[in-house]
Amino acid sequence: xxxxxxxxxxxxxxxxxxxxxxxxxxxxxxxxxxxxxxxxxxxxxxxxxxxxxxxxxxxxxxxxxxxxxxxxxxxxxxxxxxxxxxxxxxxxxxxxxxxxxxxxxxxxxxxxxxxxxxxxxxxxxxxxxxxxxxxxxxxxxxxxxxxxxxxxxxxxxxxxxxxxxxxxxxxxxxxxxxxxx
Amino acid sequence: xxxxxxxxxxxxxxxxxxxxxxxxxxxxxxxxxxxxxxxxxxxxxxxxxxxxxxxxxxxxxxxxxxxxxxxxxxxxxxxxxxxxxxxxxxxxxxxxxxxxxxxxxxxxxxxxxxxxxxxxxxxxxxxxxxxxxxxxxxxxxxxxxxxxxxxxxxxxxxxxxxxxxxxxxxxxxxxxxxxxxxxxx
Numbered sequence: 001x002x003x004x005x006x007x008x009x010x011x012x013x014x015x016x017x018x019x020x021x022x023x024x025x026x027x028x029x030x031x032x033x034x035x036x037x038x039x040x041x042x043x044x045x046x047x048x049x050x051x052x053x054x055x056x057x058x059x060x061x062x063x064x065x066x067x068x069x070x071x072x073x074x075x076x077x078x079x080x081x082x083x084x085x086x087x088x089x090x091x092x093x094x095x096x097x098x099x100x101x102x103x104x105x106x107x108x109x110x111x112x113x114x115x116x117x118x119x120x121x122x123x124x125x126x127x128x129x130x131x132x133x134x135x136x137x138x139x140x141x142x143x144x145x146x147x148x149x150x151x152x153x154x155x156x157x158x159x160x161x162x163x164x165x166x167x168x169x170x171x172x173x174x175x176x177x178x179x180x181x
Numbered sequence: 182x183x184x185x186x187x188x189x190x191x192x193x194x195x196x197x198x199x200x201x202x203x204x205x206x207x208x209x210x211x212x213x214x215x216x217x218x219x220x221x222x223x224x225x226x227x228x229x230x231x232x233x234x235x236x237x238x239x240x241x242x243x244x245x246x247x248x249x250x251x252x253x254x255x256x257x258x259x260x261x262x263x264x265x266x267x268x269x270x271x272x273x274x275x276x277x278x279x280x281x282x283x284x285x286x287x288x289x290x291x292x293x294x295x296x297x298x299x300x301x302x303x304x305x306x307x308x309x310x311x312x313x314x315x316x317x318x319x320x321x322x323x324x325x326x327x328x329x330x331x332x333x334x335x336x337x338x339x340x341x342x343x344x345x346x347x348x349x350x351x352x353x354x355x356x357x358x359x360x361x362x363x364x365x366x
Contacts, residue, residue: 005353009325011306018218021234023210026239028201035201090330117244141307150201 034104036151041123079101090135091175097121097153099143107132109143109170116146136175144170195252196288198243210239213256216327217263223322224267234270238263261337264319271315309359313352316340320348321356 046074095107105121111134114120121130145153154160155171189208197205221231242249242259249258269323310318321333324345331342338345 004357005325008306008356008360010311012219012223012310012322012326013301016215016219016222018214018232018235020211020214022214022218022236022282023207026210026236027207029208029236029240030203030243033240033244035203036199036243110335115247117247118293120259 034106034146037116064074090137092133092135093173093175094131094133095121095143095145095155096157097130097147097155098128099130099145099147099153102130102147104148105130106146107134107143108146110141111143116149121145136173138175139170140174142170142172188289190253191255192252195246195249195255198246206243209255209259217260220260220322220327221263221267221309222232223326224315224318225270226307230270234266238266241266244290246357257336264323268315268319305360305363309356309363312359313355317348317352317355320345321352322351 097105099105106116107114107119107121108114119132119134121132123130143155144157147153152169154169158171158173160169160171183193191209191212194205194209198209214235218231218235221234222228222239225231225234238259242262245262249255251258310321313321319338320334320340323329323337324331329337331345334340334345335342
């Protein structure tokens with residue numbers, strides 16, 4: 001490296017001391033926030049599902065996979081000749097929770113990757129009701145309320161998810177083309 | 182060199198935070214405060230903006246901790262957030278400067294001292310660094326000051342390795358020219 005550049009780099013590499021009071025300011029600010037990744041079991045399961053993996057295929061298995069892929073491509077191309085599917089339309093859903101003593105409530109579910117930071121709920125005038133409106137396309141969604149950074153609540157007014165594999169209570173909402181349940 | 186940590190692993194601290202032990206986050210803040218502060222300071226050119234951006238980056242990282250897919254690489258992930266915050270703050274500061282204090286004549290005629298005196302040398306380096314385009318400054322600092330590999334830089338900045346090499350090369354050429362000019366004065 002050129003001598004001048006090396007001198008500049010060495011000069012800039014000298015340690016810089018930031019005001020340690022910054023730690024206190026950060027900690028004060030985050031103390032008002034919910035626990036991150038408080039998505040306990042569900043969040044872990046979601047991360048587990050998203051983790052890349054390696055699969056080993058025998059030659060026979062590889063042939064079978066290739067054949068399945070060829071069939072899928074054939075079916076897709078056959079389907080591609082049919083008219084374009086109707087446009088998917090989102091509909092707005094209001095989620096409501098009665099939680100008079102809660103300080104912070106988030107809605108978490110399949111629609112926001114169970115991320116407790118993405119859909120915070122707001123208190124209404126009475127302070128007992130927490131609400132949020134979310135646009136949803138037709139489909140089946142699991143969801144729950146995440147209260148004060150530590151508690152999971154299923155929606156008391158909705159069916160409980162029977163096929164919940166993650167151990168945390170959740171509810172299920174099915175959004176149809178014309179109705180929901 | 183990558184972005185590493187010592188003592189209790191970052192991953193262990195991140196997991197403690199995720200299970201509700203907020204105090205563990207203070208350890209992460211203390212661990213990365215000065216190093217990230219150095220980058221922010223050199224990138225933005227003033228301590229007040231640097232500390233504001235640093236605080237913002239730590240709070241944003243905390244909020245998004247659930248999305249830190251690899252807690253072992255918390256440092257690199259945090260660095261990425263800081264780099265982005267510096268870009269935003271830098272653009273804001275540039276707009277502010279254009280609106281209120283932009284004075285190219287003053288910059289051109291600013292006194293330049295040779296590297297004999299430490300304070301003068303410090304002023305000269307900061308002056309030269311501030312004159313680099315922000316993308317070149319970012320690349321130069323990550324490569325030659327933070328000593329990251331190009332692969333790490335690409336992950337942090339979203340830029341391609343060839344583009345980063347070009348930015349570093351240009352930054353070096355510009356700095357050399359500016360510093361040589363300064364030494365002649």
